[in-house]
Amino acid sequence: MSLGGHLIELRKRLFVAALAVLAGAVAGFLLSDLVLSALIHPIAEVAAEQGRDASLNFTDVSSAFDLRVQIALTVGIVISSPVWLYEIWAFLMPGLKKNEKRYAIGFLAAAVPLFLAGCAAGWVVLPHMVTLLTGFAPEGTTALLTARAYFDFVLKLVLAIGIAFVLPVFLVLLNVAGVVTGQAILRSWRWAILAITLFTAIATPAADVMAMFLLAVPMVLLFFSAAGIAALNDRRRLRVQQRVLETEERSIVCSA
Template sequence: MAGRAPRPRNPEGRMTLGQHLVELRKRISIAALAIVLFSIPAWWAVDYVWAALSAPVLAVAEAQDRDATLAYTTIGEAFDTRLLIMFLVGVVASSPIWLYQLWAFIVPALHQREKRFAIGFLAAAVPLFIGGTLAAWFVFPNIVILLTSFAFGESATLLSARIYLDFAIKFILAIGLGFLFPVVLVALNFARVITGEGILKAWRWAILGVATFTAIATPAADVLSMVLLAIPMIGLYFAAAAVAVLHDKRVAKREAAMNAEYGIRVDD
């Protein structure tokens, strides 16, 4: 029985839409599995993480001289709270793995000699993500105190533990992911999707986007927290633009040298 004829290779290394979807499913599956595996050991650290996350509520009681506490309003809420904390720890702890999957999906067609850039991507992305979560952790207590200060008179502050934790996780992870945006820009530049000059030209939109993002991520009239988050994100944006411009110049110089040597255009 004759074997199936092999499919012709795509000389440009391009992927079809179906191949992109298969690749996306593969990367998401690996990332999700990593988060689950790193979340399981976090069960034994839940009490310590919860004590740190709930500390701002105790600060509310002291700062505003009112009763403030976290309550479990349903039978399964305490268990759900523990699972959410495990998820938060799992996402942060497994960040090197799912960040690499992000890189591998964005730039799957890099030449072998440029695979080393994945190391540089992870070396920048992991500290930035963790740094973003730490920045969010730093300003989170101020946001809790400020938002609860709008309570009327002598009323008590009774917060659902599930809702409070959901707010904390969204805030912390949103800021952490926001700090990754410059690294994604550099990855797209290396994949020849955008140029360094294009990144620089969009600086006004970038500042507007950062200001909008920090305003949404810090749902309070806490201007100081917004500024503390916006300044490093804007600085990282211009740093990403500088890296992209340098990369474009290096690629252009290499292509010019190849053209001079062979008299033909050689793709990077």
């Protein structure tokens, strides 16, 4: 294709992706009541456990509508992710080599479920985070949470844990690209466990050891799984190099 042809193709792909996000946003707006109820539930637990008044507050006339629009867009992006991920893939696929396509498909097949699993784990630890952070307020005070700021906090927490679950896939991708070896990944296991422990300690209350354990175990397993896959890839790469060297030696002997 010419440059103009690529731009036309990109416009078509973006248009289809935008329609999918818009359709998902409509569904998200219809589901916004359920999402709001789920968001308010941790606040109700704060009121019950801490014996203080806690509520979600809308500070201006349009904030309730703005929050529903934010929820609708977020849900729409998640619901339509298979469509816009496919459109991105379909646009990039003609420019990839055969082995690059295989790696890209494997990356997407692993990254998307892990990201969704991380988001689900973030949603599980959300009530603990709300209880912990609001617990620093003095006794006798009221927890008045602004709707927009609260939703931003929830979104960032869920996305952060979702991205943390995808990081081992990036380690494998770096190994495939030849940037880091499997042994180098495995040698850093102490630092990795320390980083995971600190991350889970921040993401969960210090007193809730079980929640921290449930969040840390899959992350540690994912790290060692990435190290194992990288080590297997290193062995495969070494075998290929040995075969190439043997082939070259045979060709030299035959020519002599």
